Amino acid sequence: MIRKASAVWNGNLKDGKGTVTTESGVLAQTPYSFRSRFETGTGTNPEELIAAAHAGCFTMALSAQLTGAGLTPETIATSAALTLEMVEKSWTVTKIHLDVTARVPGASAEVFAKTAADAKANCPISRLLKAEITMKATLNN
8 A cells, every 4th residue: 555645835944834635544635734844734644744844844945055045035836745655564755756836036947956956955854764756846937
């Protein structure tokens, strides 16, 4: 059996808001909302929490990378879709796909794509999980 969940995070480093849906568990097919730092998340399932954490973590990492490069993102929207599979009798995240779109005045598509790749490599959750992580990054200026 495979469990799947996805989360969407909108905002930047400090003002993010998001929603989470999951295909399994107590809140299956029931979106719930969360704010920056996930203080309002009500999810009880690991797939919901990991998806929410990854979408938020990546968005904050990307916002920080862009700010460090002298750019000011107006909006960043990240969705994180993940797959959990049973590995050695425990649920393990095996795949994560990040889909990010952003409005960053003054950034070129090439600079944005490289910055997003750097943010993915530097996101703490990405480093902790031994999952296959893919990403689509789109600049929407």
